[in-house]
Every structure is written in C-alpha cells, then in structure tokens.
Amino acid sequence: MLRGLYTAASGMISEQRRHDTITNNIANINSPGFKQGNSLSRSFPEMLISRIRGGQDIPANAQIGRLNTGVFAEENIAIHTQGDLQETQNPYDFAVVSNLQVPNVQFDATGKFIDANGNWIQQPQALFTVQNQAGERRYSLNGKFTVDSTGRLANSEGHTVLGRDGQPLILINPATNLPIRNIKVTNKGEFLDEAGQPILNAAGQPVGLLISRAENPNLMLREGNGLYRINPGDEATVTAVAQGDQVEIKQGYIERSNVDAAQSMVDLMSALRAYEANQKVIQFYDKSMEKTVNDVGRV
Template identity: 65%
Template sequence: MLRGLYTAASGMIAQQRKHDTVTNNIANINTPGFKQGTGISRSFPEMLIERIRSGGAPGEPPTARVGRLTTGVMAEENVSVHAQGDIQETQNPYDFALISDIQVPGATFDASGKYVDADGQRVIQPQAFFTVLNANGEQRYSLNGKFTVDVNGNLITSEGNRVAGRDGQPIVLIDPTTQAPITNFRISKSGLFTNRDGQPIMGANNQPLNLLISRVEDPNQLVREGNGLYRLNADNATQVQPVGLNDQVEVRQGYIERSNVDAGQSMVDMMSALRAYEANQKVVQFYDKSMEKAVNDVGRI
C-alpha cells in the first residue's frame, strides 16, 4: 500500500520543482538576456519484483518473477532554452545586444538550437556570450548587455561586475587627457570601441579596446549562478573560446536582448503543474484515509 503513497509523493515533489522553474521564468520576463528554463522529469530506475515461493515442488526455483515496477518520478534537471530573444532599441550607448547564429558544418539547427543527425547523435548550437569578471576576477558569461560606467571609467554590469576585453582585462573607458569617463563612443559589430571619427579607443596597454565575446560550444554545460551570470566547470573549460571571424555574431549598440520567456506558455505550464500537484495530493490523502481505516477499524475487529 505504501508503494503508491511514495509514488504520489515523488510526483508532488517533481511538480513543485516544475512550478518553481516556471515561476522563476515569469519573474524574469523583463530581465534582459534571460533564458527560460525547462524542467525535465524522468522515472526512477525500475525494480524487478519477485515472489518468494514456499512449499514448491522439488527442483522449482525459490522465487517467481512477478514483473517490473517503477517507483515514481523525479525532476532530473533544469535546462535553459538558448533561443534568441527579441532585440529592443534603448538608444543608450552603454546598452549592447548580441545577435548570435553560429553554424556547425553539416548541421541544420531547429528553433531550439538542436540538431539530430541520421545516427541519432545530438548536436547543440554554440552560443555567444559577453565575458565579465566577478569580484574574484574569475570569468563569467552573461547575455545581459545593460552596462554602465563607474567613476573610474570601468565598464560594468548592473551588479558591478567588470566587463572583460579581448585581452582578458577589464575594459576602462577613460579619457587619458581629462581622466573623465568616455561617453562619446561607438562600437563595431565585432565589439571594437571607436570614437566618433572611427579611430580605435586605446586601452592602458596601448591596445585597441575590444569586447571579449566568448563562444560556448555546448551552452547546456553552463551553470546558472544568479544575477544573469553563467559559469563552466573546470572540466568543461576547453569548450569556451573567443568568437572567430567566420562566426555569425554581431554586437549592436543601443539595444538589449529581451528575455525569451513565452508568457502565455509559462502560464499554461504553471497551471498544469498545479493541477498535477493537486491530483497527486488527492492520492496521498486517499492512502492516508485507507491506512487510518486499517489501523482504527480493521484492527479493532
């Protein structure tokens, strides 16, 4: 009897996690560069049920196979959907949007950025990210291009993380003559900073300032850290490299990438998770009443 109780309870936990994922998507519907998450559920490993025989004929095995049994469902992981979000114009010179359509030879990606070849091998479309430095100087990846400049001329995110240049160092937009932050600048499609005359803006090492746009081979390997930041585990660090000249990646100044969350579908998914949770809850209540009757009524007889 308890087997069904555990199965229903596992279903409640899985639907609760799915509900949390959907509500997080809805909460970030206006967050620039946010990629919606999709909860993936799977069943627990099957168990082989056998019945122990007693008093069987000589030579018979001591057990008889009954069959296989699944013991419930589990929320395995939360996978991000890296589809391109809508591009919104802001006319703010410190706002940047990435338009990425990196191709892999022999692969034709669908709208979700996935391709399955004739042998069933799955190929994920690489994605481009801004590279930022956290408080410890470690590289992180983001699609939220709503930047600003602090009093020292550092190009920073809204959370204060410094934006990295192609040399891996923070980008500093400071006028060497006046020591004031540079506000009158342009940025090319490749991420090169120039003045109004089209001349490159030089950094402290006398090299042109250029955004470090990172190409992540498999964006599903990224781990969310919060505040729009992603990281890669040390084992997957080789999957990141600067975008190449042939990669179809474009930086647009004065624009931001909106969240790719589908509000209508998210509301449907949230209600579906709630109804499934309630259905499993009814099953738990049924088992609770059955055990109560077995203990209080049947035991009295």
C-alpha cells in the same frame, strides 16, 4: 510497502520542482538576456512483479507484470533560443546576436541537433565576458553596462567588462584624460570615440568587447544576477569568438528574456493539477490506513 503512496509522493516532489522552475521563469520575464529553464523529469527503473505464493493452478513464481515506481526531477535545462531585441537608445546598452555553427551540423529552430545515434548537440552561444571582484571570469547576456568616473565599463553588479586583450575595458580620452561618454560601437564590438576614430589600447590595438563562444551552453552554471560560470575542467569549452563567426553587436539594444509568458502560465496550471492529483492519491492511502487501524483492527 505501499508502493502507490511512494509513487505519488515522488510525483509531488517532481511537480513541486517543476513549479519552482516555471515561477523562476515568470519572475525573470523582464530580466535582460534571461534564458528560460525547462525541468526534465525521469521515471525510476521499473520493477517486475511476481507472485510468491500461488494457488493450486497458479505457479509460485507467476509473473504479474511491470510496475513503475515513480518519477524524479532529473535536471533543469535552459532553452538558449535568441530573445527579442528591445531598443533603449542608451549608448552603453548592448545585445549579442549570434548564429554560431558547427561543421556538418544543421541545428533546428530550438538550437539543437540529434544525430542518427541519438547524440544531442547544442548550438554554441556567444556571451559577454566580465570579471568579478575575485578576478574570476563570468559570462552574461545582460548587456546593460555603465561607465564610472575612471572610465571603467561595468555591469549592474559592478563586474568589470573585459576587452579582447583579456583586460578590463577602460574608456579614457587620452587628450582630456576623461571618460569617453559619446561612444560608438561597431557591429564587431569595436569602440569608436566622438570623432569616429577607433579607440586604441596601450599596445596600439583597437579596443573591443571580448565575446566568448560557449561550445556547449548546457555546461554553464547559473550563478544568479544573469551570470554564468564554468566548472573547473570545462574551461576549454569556452573560447573567444573567431573572425568568421556569425556574431553581431547591437548598440542601444538589450536582449529580452526568451520566456513565453502564455505557455508558462499553462505549464504552471498543469504542474498544479498534477500535484493535486498525486496529493489526492496520498489522502486516499491515508484514509485507507486509518480505516484499517481503527475499524479492522477492532474486529
């Protein structure tokens, strides 16, 4: 078996997936709320190489050393650092600014904590909560919303934005029975009408955005169009934010993606160079086998 050929091939596949992750980051550099991905590679288990036929002075089972058998792209981890806020002056644009904490845990600048035993804890994240056409909950950081003729608050994909009561947000002025256009939202996500009075639901409670707290954002799966979903069985890891959580809603702003364009271009070139290096190794093996078959085989 040509171990080097298989090792180089696995390296090409890993770098191709890394390249795809980086290009996806660059493509979404202007997508509100997008969190850049980071492709993680892991090496296959090492093998202990031994000599099976030794000479007179070499034992038959002499150990030569360890051999690495290549790498593979293990997973794509999102970086959940806060993106910059961009002012739009659109009353239906919102951004979530959060700094959620866990007792006895001090997160670093990248939002992670590693304890003495090597356990990795990711900082919880706050997200908007929407409902798709099938009635399933989805989560997003893209706060570009609109209000239709029925007063329904929805995102660009037509998914309904949910309120604190878990029901779709409908902004209707009871006096005119028309959608409320000039709304104001407090930093707690509560809606105010044109007169600055709280908008109440049918139960007489203030209408506000349902902001969800994801205890482990790495459990959330990308669904496309800036949406995340939770696998069955992990629903308990997503709850509504509590009263004392450090979460603030900014009206007239959107959160920009946290993609670093300059670093992404550097990583893109690095992945390309590593891919080409593995490609040259495979070409070398191909020429060696060609010479073995065409030249040595004739002797």
